[in-house]
Amino acid sequence: MTPNDSATVVVGVDGSEGAGEAVRWAARLASARALELEVVHCLQVAALYYGGGPAGSDALFGQLRLEGERITERARELALSIGPSLTVRTEVVADAPPAGLLDRSKRVRMVVLGRTGTGGFAGMLVGGTAATVASHAGCPVAVIRGRHGDGPVPSEGPVVVGVDCTPNSEAAIAAAFEEAGFRGVPLVALHAWNDVTYDGPGSTARLIPQPESLEPGEERLLAQRLAGWQEKYPDVRVRRIVTRDRPRHALLSESDRAQLVVVGSRGRGGFRGMLLGSTSQALLHHSSCPVLVVRRGSDHPL
Known part of the structure; x- marks a missing residue:
C-alpha cells in the first residue's frame, strides 16, 4: 500500500x-x-x-x-x-x-x-x-507549532509555501495548493534569494554587483514553477513574494500570519540543506504556525 x-x-x-x-x-x-x-x-x-x-x-x-x-x-x-x-x-x-x-x-x-x-x-x-x-x-x-511556539495553534490565515525554483520544491507546491484549496484560503508563494554567489566548490563568497538586475529573472523562475497549478486550482488566490533575503527569515516572518507553512525536505539555491542546517532548525524551533514537510517524490494525497 x-x-x-x-x-x-x-x-x-x-x-x-x-x-x-x-x-x-x-x-x-x-x-x-x-x-x-x-x-x-x-x-x-x-x-x-x-x-x-x-x-x-x-x-x-x-x-x-x-x-x-x-x-x-x-x-x-x-x-x-x-x-x-x-x-x-x-x-x-x-x-x-x-x-x-x-x-x-x-x-x-x-x-x-x-x-x-x-x-x-x-x-x-x-x-x-x-x-x-x-x-x-x-x-x-x-x-x-502555535503562535510564538507554545501559543494557540492558528486556524486562520493563508497557506505559505517556500519555493526554491528547482524541481525539488514541486511536491511542496502541489501540497500547498491542495491545502489552500481544501481550507478555502489564499496561498502565499515565497521565493527568497540573495546577492551572494560561489564560483565553485571550496570557493569564497562573492557579492553580485547590481543584484536588483537579477530580480526580474527570479520572478520569472517563480512564475514558471507555479505555471499550471493556478489553472488546476482556479479558486485559490495566489500572492507571489520574491525577496532578497535568507529563506528562513522570510518564511519565519510569513509564519506569523499563516496557518500553515509548506516546504520541501531539501533543496538547492535558496533552500540548500533545508532539513540539514540552519533553515530547518529555525522553522522547527521558531515557526509561529504548523510546518508541513513534503519530500520530493512523495505525492501529497490530502
Whole structure:
C-alpha cells in the first residue's frame, strides 16, 4: 500500500502538551477529510537492555507499556472530543521514534508530530529525530507549532509555501495548493534569494554587483514553477513574494500570519540543506504556525 492509497493519519504522542496539540490538529484534519487516525506511542526500550539487560528490565518494560497505553488512551479520548465520528486506533510500540514512525510513513497519508515534548518523544525537535523523520518519511510530515511556539495553534490565515525554483520544491507546491484549496484560503508563494554567489566548490563568497538586475529573472523562475497549478486550482488566490533575503527569515516572518507553512525536505539555491542546517532548525524551533514537510517524490494525497 502506498500513502496515496491509505486513509490513515498517524500522530505521535508522548503525553506532553505539545503532543496534545498535535492530536487536536490531526483529529480536525482527519475528521474533515473522512480519514482514520492512528495514535502511536514509542517506548524506546532499547536502553533497558544495554549491556545485556539490567535486573528488573522486564518489570520496567511492563510499567513503560502500561504508561504508554494510558497516554494513547487519553489521546484517543481527546481525538474523539474533536471528531466524535472518527475511527481512532491506538498502538504502543517498542521502537524508537524515528524507526517506528518512518516504518508507518510508508503506508499512511501523513505523520503528525508535536513540538518538543517528554517521555517517548523526548528531544523530538531538539536533536536529529525530527529531521530524520521529515527527511526520510514516505509521506508528508506535519510539525505542529502555535503562535510564538507554545501559543494557540492558528486556524486562520493563508497557506505559505517556500519555493526554491528547482524541481525539488514541486511536491511542496502541489501540497500547498491542495491545502489552500481544501481550507478555502489564499496561498502565499515565497521565493527568497540573495546577492551572494560561489564560483565553485571550496570557493569564497562573492557579492553580485547590481543584484536588483537579477530580480526580474527570479520572478520569472517563480512564475514558471507555479505555471499550471493556478489553472488546476482556479479558486485559490495566489500572492507571489520574491525577496532578497535568507529563506528562513522570510518564511519565519510569513509564519506569523499563516496557518500553515509548506516546504520541501531539501533543496538547492535558496533552500540548500533545508532539513540539514540552519533553515530547518529555525522553522522547527521558531515557526509561529504548523510546518508541513513534503519530500520530493512523495505525492501529497490530502
